[in-house]
Amino acid sequence: MRAPSKCKNLIVGKARNRPQRLSVIKCLTNNLNLKEELFMSTTTTELNLETILYAKKGAIAYVTLNRPKVLNALNKRTWEDLKAAFEDAQDDDVVRGVILTGAGDKAFIAGADISELTQVSAVEAEKSSTFGQEVLNLIENLGKPVIAAVNGFALGGGCETAMACTIRIAAENAKFGQPEVKLGVIPGGGGTQRFAAAHRERSRASAHSFRRNDRSAGGLSHRTR
Amino acid sequence: MIGAQEAYRIGLVNEVVPATDLITRSETILKQIFANAPLAVKYALEAVNKGLEMSQAEGLSLEASLFGLCAGTEDKKEGTQAFLQKRAAQFQGR
Numbered sequence: 001m002r003a004p005s006k007c008k009n010l011i012v013g014k015a016r017n018r019p020q021r022l023s024v025i026k027c028l029t030n031n032l033n034l035k036e037e038l039f040m041s042t043t044t045t046e047l048n049l050e051t052i053l054y055a056k057k058g059a060i061a062y063v064t065l066n067r068p069k070v071l072n073a074l075n076k077r078t079w080e081d082l083k084a085a086f087e088d089a090q091d092d093d094v095v096r097g098v099i100l101t102g103a104g105d106k107a108f109i110a111g112a113d114i115s116e117l118t119q120v121s122a123v124e125a126e127k128s129s130t131f132g133q134e135v136l137n138l139i140e141n142l143g144k145p146v147i148a149a150v151n152g153f154a155l156g157g158g159c160e161t162a163m164a165c166t167i168r169i170a171a172e173n174a175k176f177g178q179p180e181v182k183l184g185v186i187p188g189g190g191g192t193q194r195f196a197a198a199h200r201e202r203s204r205a206s207a208h209s210f211r212r213n214d215r216s217a218g219g220l221s222h223r224t225r
Numbered sequence: 226m227i228g229a230q231e232a233y234r235i236g237l238v239n240e241v242v243p244a245t246d247l248i249t250r251s252e253t254i255l256k257q258i259f260a261n262a263p264l265a266v267k268y269a270l271e272a273v274n275k276g277l278e279m280s281q282a283e284g285l286s287l288e289a290s291l292f293g294l295c296a297g298t299e300d301k302k303e304g305t306q307a308f309l310q311k312r313a314a315q316f317q318g319r
Contacts, residue, residue, distance in 0.1 A: 059255075093318070096255075096258075099248065140274060141271070143267040143270065144266070166270065167254060168237065168238040169247060170229040170240070170242070171229065172241055173229070174241075199235075
């Protein structure tokens with residue numbers, strides 16, 4: 001199958017993957033207004049990623065959570081795929097920064113996979129929390145800037161993932177929250193720590209030079225539109 | 226659950242943009258960062274992230290060490306020379 005001419009820059013893997021991957025890219029470009037010439041490298045296939053799309057263009061790596069039917073909820077496989085993609089981005093000297101976003105126009109990451117959560121024991125839950133924290137530590141300490149392009153719901157693990165990124169840019173329809181306590185648990189991906197740390201810094205900053213300008217009272221924000 | 230503007234007000238997000246501008250704005254920010262020396266960006270991120278987990282005295286010590294490491298790079302030579310010669314620096318990440 002030949003790629004449509006406007007997708008001529010697409011580099012795709014095995015031929016059998018082409019139709020599906022092209023349609024996924026089309027969906028992404030429609031929803032996120034990505035440039036048509038954004039190409040998908042063979043990396044998603046090479047790294048055997050099931051739940052995310054991973055592409056590189058120039059110095060930027062694009063990591064896109066790709067489970068839009070479940071609002072890009074995080075399950076075990078998603079955490080593993082995120083780890084693999086970010087390890088690749090860290091090791092690749094050509095990559096100098098990463099944009100992390102979610103497929104579709106509803107969710108960045110809506111949170112943990114609740115059906116998976118209902119099945120786990122206490123010991124398993126502790127283990128999965130620790131693993132998620134490791135992945136977010138990798139993102140936070142990548143040594144390269146990571147921008148969370150928050151295109152919708154960033155709840156629970158999604159909000160925690162955004163907080164582990166270097167910079168957060170929100171679409172006007174983005175929603176943030178840590179609703180874990182409503183389900184009888186607490187944030188398990190660093191949410192109790194990173195939000196508190198950010199708030200502490202904000203309080204410290206706002207006591208000094210930021211107080212006079214309420215728009216930057218957060219001390220973490222630089223501008224809006 | 227809070228909306229984008231409230232997230233901005235409390236400092237949770239850096240910017241709020243129309244959904245259609247999300248990726249292009251993110252790319253623009255990254256490209257601005259890419260104009261800087263890669264190792265300096267790396268060490269700056271490390272100093273801030275690790276510094277937040279340390280006492281201020283420990284953080285300052287880390288900052289001084291990383292400042293010293295930056296001063297030994299080829300990019301520091303290029304960056305300082307380019308500044309004095311009033312031209313754009315060409316960083317190599319070394």
